[in-house]
Amino acid sequence: MEITFRFKVERSANFYFFVQNLSEWEPWARLEANEFWRTSLAIPEDVIANLKDFASIHRMYQRPENFLGRWFFGYKDPWKQLRRSLRPKEFEIVRNAFSACEPFFNRLWIKEEKSLRKWQFILTKRAAELRLAKKIIPTLASLYGVRFTSRTVTSHLLLSAPNYLSGTSGRSGDASIIMEISRFPKDKPAAVLGLLWHETIHCLFDRQFKRLASKTTRKADGMRIHEIAAGSLFPRGPLGQRALGTNPPNNRYFRDAPGMQENLFGLMQTYIDQERALDRQYVKEVAKIKSRPEQSQGGRQDVDYTS
Numbered sequence: 001m002e003i004t005f006r007f008k009v010e011r012s013a014n015f016y017f018f019v020q021n022l023s024e025w026e027p028w029a030r031l032e033a034n035e036f037w038r039t040s041l042a043i044p045e046d047v048i049a050n051l052k053d054f055a056s057i058h059r060m061y062q063r064p065e066n067f068l069g070r071w072f073f074g075y076k077d078p079w080k081q082l083r084r085s086l087r088p089k090e091f092e093i094v095r096n097a098f099s100a101c102e103p104f105f106n107r108l109w110i111k112e113e114k115s116l117r118k119w120q121f122i123l124t125k126r127a128a129e130l131r132l133a134k135k136i137i138p139t140l141a142s143l144y145g146v147r148f149t150s151r152t153v154t155s156h157l158l159l160s161a162p163n164y165l166s167g168t169s170g171r172s173g174d175a176s177i178i179m180e181i182s183r184f185p186k187d188k189p190a191a192v193l194g195l196l197w198h199e200t201i202h203c204l205f206d207r208q209f210k211r212l213a214s215k216t217t218r219k220a221d222g223m224r225i226h227e228i229a230a231g232s233l234f235p236r237g238p239l240g241q242r243a244l245g246t247n248p249p250n251n252r253y254f255r256d257a258p259g260m261q262e263n264l265f266g267l268m269q270t271y272i273d274q275e276r277a278l279d280r281q282y283v284k285e286v287a288k289i290k291s292r293p294e295q296s297q298g299g300r301q302d303v304d305y306t307s
């Protein structure tokens with residue numbers, strides 16, 4: 001089994017990310033980034049206020065099959081695609097939102113592109129050793145009961161607030177992930193590789209397990225079990241620590257409940273040691289750990305934080 005990682009730096013993907021984030025069309029917009037952009041670029045209030053209409057249109061196109069943003073990832077001409085998939089009036093509003101934001105984005109992009117290219121260089125250099133990842137891929141294959149000969153994962157590198165690192169999968173097309181990375185310190189590549197593997201789990205490994213988990217139990221304390229499983233591996237779970245040298249503390253998934261983190265990591269370690277596939281028993285154990293009264297903590301979903 002091998003995985004080829006590709007790292008892309010695209011202006012259109014970053015431009016989309018900038019506009020949609022400023023519009024705050026979804027509850028998990030990166031507010032740190034908005035604060036940083038609005039201040040450093042002196043974006044006038046009325047430009048932000050005018051994004052409201054764009055935000056309501058985006059909310060109508062947010063399901064995986066009609067996701068408005070997907071055309072900005074890897075398509076040569078997103079506008080040609082958008083013109084086909086939106087009503088004329090909607091298209092015009094989307095287009096105007098981008099035009100109003102463009103001068104600000106351009107100023108930001110000059111600096112951010114350089115930084116993203118550096119990350120692309122650093123990560124591409126590491127990609128050769130990631131390809132076979134002897135310590136990682138066989139373990140994931142056994143945990144999730146997934147086999148393949150070779151796969152390619154495309155990772156789109158995006159803008160971020162200073163010191164910020166986070167990722168998403170499933171929004172930019174099949175087998176592709178998003179990493180917000182531009183202002184994350186370059187001397188911490190282990191954290192970025194941890195994020196990459198975490199998203200790769202969602203991308204290539206945990207689909208079936210997700211189904212099993214949702215059949216077995218409802219959300220455990222606001223967090224989905226497949227998210228807890230991936231977070232118990234990477235970036236800072238036992239597999240991340242062993243294969244990449246990431247540190248156990250400061251994991252935002254579990255940081256409010258240190259005892260819970262140890263229990264969840266310990267449970268995952270048992271499955272790794274016994275070369276067991278994640279099963280109903282695992283799901284039940286996680287739900288049990290999460291439901292202990294001293295450990296109440298919600299979690300945002302589909303959004304992965306590592307810093």
Ligand SMILES: [Zn+2]
Binds near residue numbers: 199231302304
């Ligand atoms: Zn995740």
